[in-house]
Amino acid sequence: MDKVIKDLLDTYKVTKQTRDFLSKPLGMYIDGKFVSGNANETLDVMEPSTGKHLAQIARGNEQDINDAVSSAKQAFEGEWAAYKPRAREQVMRKISDLIRENLQTIAELECLDSGKAISGCKAVDIAGAANVWEYFAGWATKISGSTRDTSMPGEYFTYTQKEPVGVVGAIVPWNWPFAMATWKLAAPLAAGCTVVLKPAELTSLSMLYFMTLCEQAGLPKGVINIVTGKGSIVGTALSTHPDIAKVSFTGSTEVGKLIGKNIADDIKHVTLELGGKSPMIAFNDADTDALARATLGSIYFNAGQVCSAGSRLYVQRGVYDEVVEKIKKIAESIKLGTGLDPQTQMGPVISKAQQQSIMNYIEIGKKEGARLVTGGYALEQDGFFIKPTLFADTTNDMRIVQEEIFGPVLVMQVFDTEDEVVALANDNEFGLASSIWTQDVSRVHRMVPQIKAGNVWVNIHDPGDPNMAFGGVKHSGVGKDLGPEQLEHYLESKTVWINIGAKND
Numbered sequence: 001m002d003k004v005i006k007d008l009l010d011t012y013k014v015t016k017q018t019r020d021f022l023s024k025p026l027g028m029y030i031d032g033k034f035v036s037g038n039a040n041e042t043l044d045v046m047e048p049s050t051g052k053h054l055a056q057i058a059r060g061n062e063q064d065i066n067d068a069v070s071s072a073k074q075a076f077e078g079e080w081a082a083y084k085p086r087a088r089e090q091v092m093r094k095i096s097d098l099i100r101e102n103l104q105t106i107a108e109l110e111c112l113d114s115g116k117a118i119s120g121c122k123a124v125d126i127a128g129a130a131n132v133w134e135y136f137a138g139w140a141t142k143i144s145g146s147t148r149d150t151s152m153p154g155e156y157f158t159y160t161q162k163e164p165v166g167v168v169g170a171i172v173p174w175n176w177p178f179a180m181a182t183w184k185l186a187a188p189l190a191a192g193c194t195v196v197l198k199p200a201e202l203t204s205l206s207m208l209y210f211m212t213l214c215e216q217a218g219l220p221k222g223v224i225n226i227v228t229g230k231g232s233i234v235g236t237a238l239s240t241h242p243d244i245a246k247v248s249f250t251g252s253t254e255v256g257k258l259i260g261k262n263i264a265d266d267i268k269h270v271t272l273e274l275g276g277k278s279p280m281i282a283f284n285d286a287d288t289d290a291l292a293r294a295t296l297g298s299i300y301f302n303a304g305q306v307c308s309a310g311s312r313l314y315v316q317r318g319v320y321d322e323v324v325e326k327i328k329k330i331a332e333s334i335k336l337g338t339g340l341d342p343q344t345q346m347g348p349v350i351s352k353a354q355q356q357s358i359m360n361y362i363e364i365g366k367k368e369g370a371r372l373v374t375g376g377y378a379l380e381q382d383g384f385f386i387k388p389t390l391f392a393d394t395t396n397d398m399r400i401v402q403e404e405i406f407g408p409v410l411v412m413q414v415f416d417t418e419d420e421v422v423a424l425a426n427d428n429e430f431g432l433a434s435s436i437w438t439q440d441v442s443r444v445h446r447m448v449p450q451i452k453a454g455n456v457w458v459n460i461h462d463p464g465d466p467n468m469a470f471g472g473v474k475h476s477g478v479g480k481d482l483g484p485e486q487l488e489h490y491l492e493s494k495t496v497w498i499n500i501g502a503k504n505d
């Protein structure tokens, strides 16, 4: 182990479980076993606050996907199919309990791998994931079809019955490795599906550790398989595999479009949770303190690598200067540091490449004539840190206003009227989330239907609950994660007609 990493583990007194896990070779998880993969190749994993080598993961290939899908198919048709709803509920509840019991270790692995700040990671990512498992565990026993009345001449017994869609291929990004994977696993398991999941190559550790918890919970082999490796190889093989009935993807719009094309030949089910450039809209009567504070849980949370982050802020003229000052103050107060430090509010971004991409956007913003209020630079030290950044006086034709930067960069502009700001907010290719800040309830009700986004929040940004579906419109995707809506995406509805008119006596 690298000396710098070892010191990090010592300084922050990481758990024995974390150390033990990192000291062993990490395989993929296929058919109930950790395996090194058919090619026996590896990928290096970096710790983002130091840029130092943290671990090696297996580099999977097409054959590994074939093995994993075959195992998932066997479980789907065999052992898992024999699990009654309550048995599915019980094992899922056990998984939820084990996540809570192992919260510290999961969070440590997640923060070392992704750079996330541990306090937020524990409270939001990992505790939230336990809640999602618990929520969907409850759904396993509540899936039902319905009887129907028909008007066709004759006598019929007519009903619908729900069936799991089959083996699911799930692909997740690096910004919420554990949480996004959870969103892709719990609903299909409740529905009776099995899953092959590909984590992002940059952040596979927490999901591998998670499989040790699934073993403890007694989850049958093949129900969840984890294949690590490159998206271009493993992700492509997974999303095009003929035995995959549904692809559930969270990631960039670019790759989402590719997946959409790849699945067309096979007519697979699909959910795509893609990028965003979500507007926050604040009127003169807004609580500007609450608005400024909300940036801490949004664009300045997880170093801005949040798909639904309020990354564009439109403020009415009367409070514009005041909001600029309040957010500047908050941005400048944020404590940057290594993910493992409980005092850290913002960790590094995920990689050197991501840091460069964000810095490139900051340069573009300056050239486009936006006013840099604070931040705008990378820290000159090891690790991939970027100072929380605020651009004011932007206009909608700027690239920094239109494109997803995926870093701690907020762009602000002034507006005068409700109609004007609705048009500005909707003038974007994405439609994931939005928030409206006002005390005027009539205005809220006028605006909610007009905002083209999958989520509209009022006087809050980025709330979450497993019972509230999450997903985007336009280039932010199709389908929903969470809530009863997500469960439906993993169920086929079979329509049954039984002719009961003919008597044989």
Ligand code: NAP
Pocket (backbone or CB within 6 Å): 171, 172, 173, 174, 175, 176, 180, 198, 199, 200, 201, 202, 229, 230, 231, 232, 234, 235, 236, 239, 250, 251, 252, 253, 255, 256, 258, 259, 272, 273, 274, 275, 276, 306, 307, 308, 404, 406, 432, 472, 476, 477
């Ligand atoms: P990404 O580059 O699209 O990668 C996402 C996943 O797809 C990774 O596991 C990646 O593997 C894999 N992949 C790459 N190429 C593939 C291919 N040709 N076929 C199949 N899979 C492929 O996205 P990212 O950079 O990791 O994540 C950031 C993006 O995710 C942002 O745009 C963000 O807005 C979006 N996001 C959306 C939501 C939402 O709910 N809407 C939530 C979180 C993030 P490798 O890592 O190995 O390349």
Ligand code: MG
Pocket (backbone or CB within 6 Å): 045, 046, 047, 048, 112, 113, 114, 202, 203
């Ligand atoms: Mg990493």
